[in-house]
Amino acid sequence: MPSIDEEIKQLEGEIKKTQYNKATEHHIGRIKAKIARLEKTREERSKKGGGTGFFIKKGIYPSIGLLGPPSVGKSSILNSITNADSRVGAFDFTTLSIVPGVMEYKDMRFRILDLPGVIEGAHEGKGRGREVISVLRNVDLIVIVLDPFKFDPSYILKELQREGIRVNQKPPKMSVITKDRGGLNITKVGKSEFDLELLESISREFGIINADIIIRQSMTPDIFIDGILGNRVYIPALFILNKSDTPEFKKALEFVESLGLDPIALSIVKRKNIELLREKIAGKVRMIRVHLIPSNAPSDEEPMVVREGSTVEDVCKAVHTEFVEKFKFATITGRSVRFPNQRVGLEHRVQDGDNLTVFLRKG
Numbered sequence: 001m002p003s004i005d006e007e008i009k010q011l012e013g014e015i016k017k018t019q020y021n022k023a024t025e026h027h028i029g030r031i032k033a034k035i036a037r038l039e040k041t042r043e044e045r046s047k048k049g050g051g052t053g054f055f056i057k058k059g060i061y062p063s064i065g066l067l068g069p070p071s072v073g074k075s076s077i078l079n080s081i082t083n084a085d086s087r088v089g090a091f092d093f094t095t096l097s098i099v100p101g102v103m104e105y106k107d108m109r110f111r112i113l114d115l116p117g118v119i120e121g122a123h124e125g126k127g128r129g130r131e132v133i134s135v136l137r138n139v140d141l142i143v144i145v146l147d148p149f150k151f152d153p154s155y156i157l158k159e160l161q162r163e164g165i166r167v168n169q170k171p172p173k174m175s176v177i178t179k180d181r182g183g184l185n186i187t188k189v190g191k192s193e194f195d196l197e198l199l200e201s202i203s204r205e206f207g208i209i210n211a212d213i214i215i216r217q218s219m220t221p222d223i224f225i226d227g228i229l230g231n232r233v234y235i236p237a238l239f240i241l242n243k244s245d246t247p248e249f250k251k252a253l254e255f256v257e258s259l260g261l262d263p264i265a266l267s268i269v270k271r272k273n274i275e276l277l278r279e280k281i282a283g284k285v286r287m288i289r290v291h292l293i294p295s296n297a298p299s300d301e302e303p304m305v306v307r308e309g310s311t312v313e314d315v316c317k318a319v320h321t322e323f324v325e326k327f328k329f330a331t332i333t334g335r336s337v338r339f340p341n342q343r344v345g346l347e348h349r350v351q352d353g354d355n356l357t358v359f360l361r362k363g
């Protein structure tokens with residue numbers, strides 16, 4: 001019996017061989033579904049065996065990953081946009097060397113991660129590329145760095161795609177409710193175009209026989225498969241073309257632009273557009289403001305600026321470890337609760353403008 005990897009390779013070969021047209025559309029859609037199903041099985045198996053368990057804790061500061069081929073200037077960029085004293089040196093996680101730094105911008109802080117360069121063939125295990133890419137599942141923004149000598153991002157985008165990371169894409173607008181009986185009912189809301197028969201056969205490929213699937217946007221097989229699997233992550237990305245000081249730059253820029261991308265033209269050597277890059281990074285990540293109010297007095301402190309999705313625990317941790325260790329409860333007045341001074345626990349997610357008061361155990 002062929003291994004999962006071999007089976008996937010074979011199916012991918014079949015797609016490459018098949019000309020895409022109206023007649024082969026269904027065939028290709030079903031193969032894509034088969035591949036996605038095999039990948040899911042593979043992923044589940046590798047998780048059981050411990051997996052490639054690098055994991056970045058979310059916390060209150062957004063994480064930004066610098067991703068690209070070797071030698072394009074990722075480490076130079078880290079040095080230019082972060083504070084000189086913020087780089088703690090490489091830290092080793094499953095022996096993957098990642099250099100973190102802190103970028104301060106206005107009243108916000110960002111964690112910048114300088115990742116090892118990714119070379120072509122990463123998914124086949126070349127240069128630990130899969131581990132590097134899997135780190136990115138938990139970042140808030142991916143900055144893809146290119147230079148005039150390595151300017152084609154296609155293989156990097158493919159690697160991200162393979163790891164279930166969708167860049168600059170929104171989650172599919174659809175819902176799947178599985179049932180015990182009643183067959184498969186695919187319905188649409190609003191104006192959305194898709195091939196019903198094709199979506200039905202993809203659903204069956206995933207063993208979905210009894211379900212109500214509601215679709216709220218136009219669907220390609222790829223988008224539909226993403227929606228069925230529901231385990232994709234959707235992350236914004238920025239593109240940089242570094243070394244704008246070199247004579248080869250112009251041609252490379254033309255190529256990158258021909259892909260429909262709008263990269264930031266950067267030169268670390270000439271210190272060009274570094275401030276623009278910092279501004280763009282800050283602008284791509286959703287931040288919220290939380291007021292920490294002491295229990296016994298009004299506060300005139302500036303609000304904390306934290307990443308969207310932070311919990312009370314994230315905020316407490318950032319103030320003092322004691323805030324988590326001795327946490328009794330917190331009260332919030334603001335958008336994340338239904339009434340003023342509502343009691344919440346550590347797992348509660350804060351929202352923009354919340355007033356938060358933390359009560360600690362004595363002793």
Ligand SMILES: Nc1nc2c(ncn2[C@@H]2O[C@H](COP(=O)(O)OP(=O)(O)O)[C@@H](O)[C@H]2O)c(=O)[nH]1
Nearest residue numbers: 070071072073074075076242243244267268269
């Ligand atoms: N000409 C030029 N060289 C640069 C620029 N930025 C970085 N480099 C050089 O490119 C090489 C690789 O840089 P590095 O930051 O180590 O790349 P990394 O492997 O992506 O981390 C070094 O020799 C840098 O001095 C730039 O803006 N212009």
Ligand SMILES: [Mg+2]
Nearest residue numbers: 074075076114
């Ligand atoms: Mg480097």
